[in-house]
Amino acid sequence: VEKNSMIDTWLKKHCLIYVGATRHPFILSIRDGTVNLSSFKTWLGQDYIFVRAFVSFVASVLIKAWKESDDSGGDMEVLLGGMAALNDEIQWFKNEASKWGVQLSDIVPQKANKDYCRFLESLMSSEVKYTVAITAFWAIEAVYQQSFAHCLEDGTNTPSDLQATCLRWGNDGFGQYCHSLKQIVNRQLAKASDDEIKEAEVALLDVLEHEVEFWNMSCGGA
Template structure:
């Protein structure tokens, strides 16, 4: 099954991850800066975890998937530098401990080291496709967050996600279980930033 079919097979959980209240609040400007900052610090940790996962996946990837994975690794290193700049500008401490959703996502990535390559590639495509579609939902972004929304919706990122899709399809990806695990981890990650009730009671449940 092509990986893109997974989106149609699981529309509700997909919508929960890509039209989350965190994203609509980024779009309309109602997201408190503190909730965004919590999310930003945790996402920097996630990117570091993803870089390690992807490096391990590249080491065992089939020849046709190497270029897209290697290109993605370089982009993640640049992304980490960008997070460091943003954190410095906002006065954030990137050494803050991982919150539970971040730690759980890191554990999922570690478990995927033991999964076969089609499953791991499906996971990586799901991670990046979810992120792309989520930030697309937040377009154009309220002025306070516009720079971030624009950063994660550039055509180059969409092209990278398309490359991952082709790599996953070429090895027969399209596995429901790992797709559902990753999307659940993405939902939990958005929820985490709203965990202190940043948008008021019931905001997370209304996803």
């Protein structure tokens, strides 16, 4: 079905870091039920801050789509659907935080989070091409989709009070959405210049590294 998928080629080439991001010890600890709840709460509070930066990044990708892509692939609709989901997600974080006794107004972003948000901000520049930004966007969503779907497979020990979290990113609808993003990326890469393709590959690797650091930070507890 997916011939000439540049993304699949890259994921094979960068398999180790990709597995590092999508099968991180933090995710494996949710999956086998040994997760430390203070790590989970750290992740929850830090990710809320991340998502607020992420919404701004997605807005910037939408602007690039409007300027650079023709209307044929339905890119704007896919991105707008993603933004609608993020609106939901922010409310979900607030509810979840109050459930777990996490005070969101007190959260101080940790270094890995600040570094990741700064990276997003660098991609918001109008100098950065749509192809590069949408590649990063797909990767950011795909890591969470792959990670949390892994916790929902048969025979896993995911604690029942974390199932809803895993379903948020591990549900089939989110999987479909990531697939739509991936198709957009592959289509963009197929017509991109060599320089753009190189930049997009670097952006993918940057995302994977930031995701690993973000999980590491969560494991740190505190």
